[in-house]
Amino acid sequence: MYARVAFPTALPDALSYGVPEALDGLAVPGVRVRVRLRGQVRVGVVVELVEEPGVPAEKVRLLEEVLDPEPLVPAHVLELIRFAADYYAAPIGTVVRSAFPGALLRVPPPLVQVGPRARELAEEGSPAERRLLERLLEARRITVARLRTEGWTHAQLSELLPALESRHALKVVERGAGRPPGATVSAVLLAELPPEERARRVGNAPAQVRVVTWLADLGRPVLEGELVAACGCSPGVVAGLVRKGVVQRFRQDRHRDVKRWELTPPPPPTELTEHQSRALAVALDALGKGEFKAFLLEGVTGSGKTEVYLRLVAAAAARGLQGIVLVPEIALTPALAGQLAQHFGERVAVLHSSMAEGERVAAWGRARRGEVDVVAGPRSALWAPLHRLGVIVVDEEQDASYKQEEEPRYHARDLALALGQRCRVPVMLASATPSLEVLALAEQGRVQVLDLPERVAGGRLPEVEVVDLKGEPPEPGEHGQRFLSRRLCELLQQTVARGEQAILLVNRRGWAPVLLCRDCGHQATCHNCSIPLTVHRRQSALMCHYCGFRREIPQACPRCGGEVLDHVGAGTEKIATRVRELLPGTVVDILDRDTARSPAQLLTTLERFSVGASQVLVGTQMVSKGHHFPAVTLTGVVNADNLLGFPDFRGAERTFHMLTQVAGRAGRGERPGTVVIQTYHPDHYALRAALTHDVKGFAEEELRYRKAFRYPPATRLALVRFEAANENAAVAAAQAAARAIEPVPPGMRVVGPAPAPLARLRGKWRVHLLLLAPSRPPLREALTAISAVTVPRTVHRVIDVDPQSTV
Secondary structure (H helix, E strand, O other), X not given: OEEEEEOOOOOOOOEEEEOOXXXXXXXXXXXXXXXXXXXXXXXXXXXXXXXXOOOOHHHOOEOOEEOOOOOOOOHHHHHHHHHHHHHOOOOHHXXXXXXXXXXXXXXXXXXXXXXXXXXXXXXXXXXXXXXXXXXXXXXXXXXXXXXXXXXXXXXXXXXXXXXXXXXXXXXXXXXXXXXOOOOEEEEEEEOOOOHHHHHHHHOOOHHXXXXXXXXXXXXXXXXXXXXXXXXXXXXXXXHHHHHOOOEEXXXXXXXXXXXXXXXXXXXXXXXXXXXXXXXXXXXXXXXXXXXXXXXXXXXXXXXXXXXXHHHHHHHHHHOOOEEEEEOOOHHHHHHHHHHHHHHHOOOEEEOOOOOOHHHHHHHHHHHHOOOOOEEEEOHHHHHOOOOOEEEEEEEOOOOHHHEOOOOOOOXXXXXXXXXXXXXXXXXXXXXXXXXXXXXXXXXXXOOEEEEEOOOHHHOOOOEEEEEEHHHOOOOOOOOOOOOOOHHHHHHHHHHHHOOOEEEEEOOOOOOEOEEEEOOOOOEOEOOOOOOEOEEEOOOOEEEOOOOOOEEEOOOOOOOOOOOOEEEEOOOXXXXXXXXXXXXXXOOEEEEOOOOOOOHHHHHHHHHHHHOOOOOEEEEOHHHXXXXXOOOEEEEEEOOOHHHHOOOXXXXXXXXXXHHHHHHOOOOOOOOOOEEEEEEOXXXXXHHHHHHOOOHHHHHHHHHHHHHHXXXXXXXXXXXXXXXXOOHHHHHHHHHHHHHHOOOOOOOOEEEEEEEEEEEEEOOEEEEEEEEEEOOHHHHHHHHHHHHOOOOOOOEEEEEEEOOOOOO
16 A cells, blocks of 8 residues: 655655555545655655555655644545646645645754763764764754754765764754644643652652642643742752652643734624525525535625625534635735624634744644634635535635635635535625626526625615826826826815715835836836836835835936936825825825735724724725725725736726725715726726626626637636746747647647746746637646646746636
8 A cells, every 4th residue: 555645845746655564544645644755854745545656666665654643634625635736737735735734744854962972972083073062062952954054064964963873972853743833832740649659759849849739739730831930930840850750741732812803893784685685595595405506696895795605604503514714815804804703703713824823723723623613714714624614605706816826826716616516515606796707607507696786774886987087187297197186186185074084096006116217218127027116115115026126216327327217107105195295184094015014914904994093095906895994985096097908818807896896895884985986098898887887798898808819718728837047948948838739739729939928027037828728628638748848947837727817
């Protein structure tokens, strides 16, 4: 019997290891194992058991240790891992890396400890041995990694450590896996001894007598730190009792209070509307039958979609089942966590990548042990190890953030449907602006639409006004541009004067997207990417939002020496400053990736706006969806053309989604709302549809374009990109891939090889192929042929199935 073991790396496939007789029955799919890989101790996950290793048996190593008494994840999570690796042509180890907390799959570096002959050999050994042992005697114990940082080479340590260990000068200790720093804590309890024997061993040491008496009165184990504090003694007193055998010391898991960063929710409605009740009844019927059913909960903004799916999850919990609720971005988790806490109390776990490692492990462990009814978060929450999964919800299903942009490039919405089908549970997709892919599934009868056509409590959709910026007078020094139209300025002043709030969407962060020399036209560009550097005035720096490169803002042009450098365009910083100038004394907050780098920063900004401490919120797309602020009566889109001009076939769809979503932030309370959309293209069909909240009309127009040019959902799409520091190497690899699929199968269309729209990123040239096919099989066949082509080590090949962006 052989175990197929996946490691959290980009190895192309799982590796086969022999199962020793002693581990037979213990090495089952889902457990972690300790093995040797390229001479190093590694931790991997058994993904399946096979009869044949796939390689000569004499080359197969044996498992060294099984680390878990039972699988860490249920069978459906393992099945989803295998499916995702296969469908998205991703190394299975990268999928395992997404599904498990990283701390569980790491091995701490080996520890080198002093041996009994260390001092002796420190005087008699070779110069290299003496130097190493002197360092070890000084530290008493030290990691191999620390020795490497102090100048010892791998070759030196590989020779010295085994030699000195064989002579008992030191000991190399391989440490266990799966514990983040501080995950355990020292605890003690009294050893089981007769009272007379205990008294004899303690003797007349007053501090030790005090500790033993306190422990005997307590009658239970206690944390060592708690004991030291209560008895007013030193750790050495406890250590002395351990040596005497009076006290036993052990390690136990540290209890962690995981902060969910909750935003206080509005009170839940006492009754549902007729449309909400009808939609919930249909979903409850599928839940009661224990069958897979996919639903699209389509409703205008403010129609109460959240309350419907929360009651569905509550019904599942009442049946002893568990639920997963996905949101597209971490920025939406505080609001969702607050609503879930309102329904489920402490039986909620939030999982996302911004959590501290220990907190994430603790939350993941609670889910695994069945201590929660619902797990919420962005796409990574889909992998939660819930053994009684009963329902899955994907809120804002249309959002591109559900597609992961690094390996493995999976789409959480699509995997949620696959998981629901495998577990035979209902999956509810919620959106005010459904994606064309889901609308196509609904048209095919594979998704049932549940319609919420009206806002709750009789609320009206906001009035939408379009301002043609071509007719606006330019702002001084802004190259003919105007960022805040006269109409938007007027409405902002009126809104704040009434004591109401406004949200402004600016889809660029920083002060300005371009620094331009007025004398020679030179633009400050990134050294690593083919894009301009963004001006960040608060940080007094030019920054690249792709690779992180930064430099000081120059005082003169580096090309011609000219001193007139213009900040062209506007980001969140500049717009916030303009609003403060327009409305002196008004508190204006910014919500973007720069101001919400941690959950605490994010929650602070949202709470300030929620309680009215700030009157205007300027932000990127983080402000455009999912938030409920009843006092907001005005939303403004500073420039709706940013996405329309993006070189990607989904540009119009993203523009429509964003405009409709941000419009939905206005007028959610008792007062009516107004939306102002500023644009240079007022006649574009995406803007016309957003003007009237016409989802159906936009979908029909966009689908005509997609079918004409054979883009999804009319076809299946895969992107294959080659990245290299040398442009010619990337081109050659792309050309070899194109030759591998010749002749092109009937019905398939190949676009490229061609430079990617972002031709250079993070120091790598990028050349790509687009593969479009009427169905999945020919696309899979072409990807298999491309994957079989060996690429040079200097070239990185990216395969992106169902990409959300072709940039």
